[in-house]
Amino acid sequence: MRAEFASDPDTARGRLVPEEESTFRSCYQRDRDRIIHASAFRRLKHKTQVFVEHEGDYFRTRLTHSIEVAQVARTIAGALRLNGELTEAVALAHDLGHTPFGHTGEDALHKLMAPYGGFDHNAQAIKIVTTLERHYAEFDGLNLTWDTLEGIAKHNGPVTGDVPHALADYNARHDLELHTHASAEAQVAALSDDIAYNNHDLHDGLRAGLFTEEEIAELPMVGAAYAEVDRLYPDTDSYRRRHEALRRVFGVMVGDVIETSSKLLKEAEAKSPDAIRHLGRPVIRFSDPVWQDLREIRKFLFTRMYRAPSVMENREKVTKVVEDLFPLFLSQPNLLPRHWAAAIEAAEDETTLARMVSDYIAGMTDRFALQEHARIFGSDLRSFR
Known part of the structure; x- marks a missing residue:
């Protein structure tokens, strides 16, 4: 039975x-299904988290990461008596707006788009599901529920201050009440993202040899x-030892969110989803001790993985791939796919054109961006290994 504050x-x-x-x-099941069948969701298969797409078959991609986030989110939502279908829909869609090459690609595109309003992957996800996916006869986008x-x-919390253009544009047509917190289900999706990448970045970093188990x-x-794995399975091999240890770390994070959030939800005494939105604070959280531990882990990963030589x-x-492609497409928009021709012709100014180029590049997979760069500039794909 769902809680009163569940959607x-x-x-x-x-x-x-x-x-x-x-x-x-x-309606939430339909949202989830439309997201799964979206072209942007399929493209996540060839967009990576930290490593470039061709560096190894076992590293996480945006697609496998999104599936892992959804699995964690369903577990937490069930334990808290929330709506699992809405939670899963948000979890599966949360990375749709990412560029090729992970946060590196986003940083490069944001810098290039600075004169035109910048780039934000969350806002781009909204643009994808409301405008850029064009498969249905009656509307652009996926026409998801509010x-x-x-x-x-x-x-990730209320969106205040300088709202990214893509999000502000849609919000003007369909008010998402950006100043409030989201539902408890969406908050679960956000924490599940943290749990998934904290765990799998340790695993991927070990596989890449960027640091050791010791x-x-x-x-x-x-x-x-x-220590617990060594006590229970003193003779297990290194690979199983690693897996057993990291799945326990996974379990600690999930259990902590469930326990901490259960207390916060009880204290809130919320009687509806809207009451959650207007509390003025999140209700899905890690405990302070686990949050401090995670800060230490993130600090280690930043130095040893994200900034590894x-x-x-x-x-x-x-970064050079994005920096080369953007000004070329901006100066020669005829290089964009043929079905973009009408939109290019209708572009009223350079800002509109730049946002179209940004949409095109952001939609690229790692593989396609490298192939296009090689085709146009004659770069050697082997130099990216």
Whole structure:
């Protein structure tokens, strides 16, 4: 039985373009299914987190990461008696707006877009699901419910101050109440993202040889997990030892969020999803001790993984790919795909054109961006290995 503060599909706020409801799927199930069938969701298969797409088959991609986030989110939502379908929809959509080459690509594109309003991957996700996906006869985008759109826009908290253009543009047509917190379901999706990448970045960093098991065993939370595995399975091989330890770290994070959030939800005494939105504070959180441990882990990963010499070398190379492609497409928009011709012709100024170029580059996969750069500039793909 769902809690009073859980989102209810029967009282969802509806879609921008009204549609007849399904007889066998809730509105949140339909949102989730539309996200899974979206072209942008499929492209996440060839967009990576930290490493470039071709560096190894076992490293996480944006797609596998999104699936892992959704799995964690469903578990937490179930334990807290929230709506699992809405939680899953937001979790699956949360990375749709990412550029090729992870945060490196986003940093490069944001810098290039600075004269035209900048670039933000959360706002780009909203643009994708409301405008850029064009498969349905009656509307652009996926025509998701207000509840799901709100979760995508605000899962990391209220959006105030300088609102990114893509988000502000949609919000003017369909008010997402950006000044408030999102539903508890969207907050679960956000924390599940933290849990997933904290865990799998340790795993991917070990696989890449950027640090050793002995080094991460000195980290808070991780050390205790290794000690328990060594006590229970003293003769296990290194690969199983690593997996057993990191899944325990995973379990500690999930359990902590459930325990901490259960207390916060009880204290809030919220009787509806809107009451959660207007509390003025999040209700899905880590405890302070676990949050401090995670800060230590993130500090370690920043130094040893995200700023590792081999990663930084590739960061410079893939940044150049984006820096070369953007001004070329801006000066020669005829190089964009043929079906963009009408929109290019209708562009009223350089800002409009720049945003189209940004949309095109942001939609690229790692593989396609490298291939286009090689085709146009004659670069050697092997130089990116």
